[in-house]
Amino acid sequence: MRNPTPNSHWRGLTMILGLLALTACGGLGGIMGQGGGATAPSTLHPPGSYAPNTPMYWMSMATTNSLMAGMGEQGGLGGLIMGKMTGPSRTMTLQAASQASGTNPEANHDIPAGLKMGPTLPLVTPRVESRGTTERPESTPWAKKEEKPKGRIKFYWGCSETVRPGQPRIVDISKMSAGEMGKVFVGRTGSAQNPPAPRPGWTYGDWPNEKNSQKVPDGASLVGDHFVHGTYLPHIKFSLGPGQDFLAQAKLTQSGTTAESVRLQWESIPGAIGYFAMAMGQEEKTGDMVIWSSSDVPEPGWGLLDYLPSGDVRRFIQERVVLPAGVTSCQVPQGIFKDSGGAYLQFIAWGEDFVAAKKPEWSLKARYKSTAAVMLGLAGSGASGGQKKGSGGGLLDIIKGIF
Numbered sequence: 001m002r003n004p005t006p007n008s009h010w011r012g013l014t015m016i017l018g019l020l021a022l023t024a025c026g027g028l029g030g031i032m033g034q035g036g037g038a039t040a041p042s043t044l045h046p047p048g049s050y051a052p053n054t055p056m057y058w059m060s061m062a063t064t065n066s067l068m069a070g071m072g073e074q075g076g077l078g079g080l081i082m083g084k085m086t087g088p089s090r091t092m093t094l095q096a097a098s099q100a101s102g103t104n105p106e107a108n109h110d111i112p113a114g115l116k117m118g119p120t121l122p123l124v125t126p127r128v129e130s131r132g133t134t135e136r137p138e139s140t141p142w143a144k145k146e147e148k149p150k151g152r153i154k155f156y157w158g159c160s161e162t163v164r165p166g167q168p169r170i171v172d173i174s175k176m177s178a179g180e181m182g183k184v185f186v187g188r189t190g191s192a193q194n195p196p197a198p199r200p201g202w203t204y205g206d207w208p209n210e211k212n213s214q215k216v217p218d219g220a221s222l223v224g225d226h227f228v229h230g231t232y233l234p235h236i237k238f239s240l241g242p243g244q245d246f247l248a249q250a251k252l253t254q255s256g257t258t259a260e261s262v263r264l265q266w267e268s269i270p271g272a273i274g275y276f277a278m279a280m281g282q283e284e285k286t287g288d289m290v291i292w293s294s295s296d297v298p299e300p301g302w303g304l305l306d307y308l309p310s311g312d313v314r315r316f317i318q319e320r321v322v323l324p325a326g327v328t329s330c331q332v333p334q335g336i337f338k339d340s341g342g343a344y345l346q347f348i349a350w351g352e353d354f355v356a357a358k359k360p361e362w363s364l365k366a367r368y369k370s371t372a373a374v375m376l377g378l379a380g381s382g383a384s385g386g387q388k389k390g391s392g393g394g395l396l397d398i399i400k401g402i403f
Contacts, residue, residue: 055098055362057228057236058195060307061351062091063370065249088249090216094207096123097196100232107205107230114221122212123205123230126198155300156292159323159330161261168290168336169298188321189303190312195365203232221245222366234361244354247271250347250372258342262332262376269370272349274313274322276304277330279376281340290337294330296320305346307367310353332376343376 065088096107107123154168198204208214222245228236248269256262264277278293278301293301299321308316316322323330337343351368 053099054357054360055100055233055236056096056196057233057362057364058093058095059364059366060093060095060195061222061246061366061368063247063249064089064091065251065370065372090218090220090246092207092216094121094123095196095204096206096228096230096233097199097202097204098232099202101203102231105203105205105230105232107228107233109207110227110229112222112224112226114224116217116220117214121207122209123207123228124209124211125203125205126209151287151289153289153291154336155298156290156333156336157295157298157300158333159294159296160333161331163333163336167333187301187303188299188316190306190308193307193309193367205230205232234358236358236362236364238356238364240354240366243271243352244366244368245271247349247351247368247370250349250370252347252372252374254374254376258337258340258376259335261334262337263329264332264345264347265329266347266372268325268328269349271351271368272325272370273310273352274317274324275327275347275349276301276322277345277347278302278305279332279337279343279345281337281343281376283339284341285339290340290343292332292336292343294323305348305371307369308350309367310350313350337376345374345376347372347374 094109105125108120109123110120111117151174152170152172154170156163156167158164158167196204196206222240223242225239226237248267248271250269251267253265254262255265266275276294278291280289280291282289291300293299295301297320301321304316304322313322317324349370351370353368354366355364357363
C-alpha cells in the first residue's frame with residue numbers, strides 16, 4: 001500500500017468541513033436516511049428537582065490522546081478545526097453561575113491534594129468590554145468558485161469485515177444549494193445541556209482564566225473533598241470517588257491496510273459507559289468524500305463527538321448507534337478507504353455523569369469524556385502519533401476564515 005502525503009489527507013478534509021460550516025449542523029443523518037433521530041431540547045434540570053434559578057456549578061473533564069490539540073476541550077468539528085499537534089493530555093473546565101449579584105464577585109474551588117494544582121483554583125468573572133464595530137470581510141474562502149463544496153459523499157456504517165448490503169449511500173452535493181444542504185444535514189444529537197454561561201441578571205465565573213490557567217498535570221486525580229464558595233455562591237461541598245475521576249486515555253491500535261479491512265482495537269476504559277468512532281477520507285482520483293461510522297444503523301455521528309448526558313448515551317446504545325462498554329474492537333469494512341490511501345478517525349468514550357443537588361441552594365454536574373484520533377492506513381499511526389510540520393496550514397486557514 002502506498003502512503004499518501006499528509007497534505008493529501010488535509011486537502012481531503014476541506015470539502016466536508018466547509019460543507020458542515022455552511023450548513024451549521026451537527027450531523028449528516030438526514031442524508032443517511034435516519035429520520036427523527038434528533039432529540040428535542042430538554043430543560044437543564046428534571047422537572048421538580050429544584051428551582052430553575054438555583055446556583056449552578058459544572059465540571060467538565062476530558063482526556064485526550066489525539067493528533068489534534070483542543071479535541072479534549074472542544075469536540076467534533078470545532079475541535080478538528082482549531083486543533084494543533086499534541087499527545088496525551090487532560091483538561092478541565094469549571095463553570096459557576098448564580099443570580100446573586102455584587103460589585104466585586106469572587107469565587108474559588110478548593111481542590112483535593114491529589115489534583116496537584118495547589119489548594120484552590122480561582123473562578124474568575126470575565127471582564128465586560130465594549131464592543132466596537134467590526135467590518136465584515138468582503139469575501140470568505142468559500143466565496144471563491146473553485147473552493148465551494150463539490151462532488152459526492154459516500155456513507156458507510158457498521159463494524160464489519162466487508163461492506164454491508166445497501167451501502168454506500170451517496171449524495172451529490174454539487175447539485176444542492178446551501179438551503180437544501182441545511183435541510184438534509186441533520187442527525188442525532190444529545191439533549192440540550194446548558195452549562196453555566198454569562199447572561200443578563202446572573203453572575204458567572206470560570207476556570208481556566210487569565211488569573212490561573214495552569215495545565216492539569218499527569219497523574220492528577222479528582223478523588224477527594226471539594227469545596228466551592230464565593231461572594232455570589234452558596235457553600236457547595238461534595239466528594240468525588242474513584243468512579244468520578246478522569247477517564248483513562250483511549251489507546252487505539254489498528255491492523256490491516258485500507259485495501260483490506262482495518263481492525264481497530266482499544267483497551268477497556270474503566271468507568272466508560274459507551275464508545276463511538278467515525279472516519280473520513282477523500283478518494284484521490286474522483287474527489288469523492290468517504291465517511292464511515294461504527295454505528296450499526298445509518299448515523300455518521302457528527303453530533304455525538306462531544307459530551308453527552310449519560311441518559312442519551314444509554315439510549316443511543318439501545319438504538320445500536322453507540323457501542324456498549326464491553327466492546328473493545330471494531331472492523332472498518334474492506335476497501336472503503338483504499339482509493340483515499342488513508343482516513344482520519346475520531347474516537348470517543350463517555351463516562352457516567354455525576355449529579356448532585358442540595359435543594360434549593362445549589363446544583364452540581366460533573367461530566368467526562370475520553371477522545372482519540374488516528375490516521376487509518378498510515379504506517380506507524382497511533383492515537384498520539386505525529387504529522388509533518390506545517391502539513392495542515394492551508395486547510396486550517398480556510399476553515400478558520402469561515403468561522
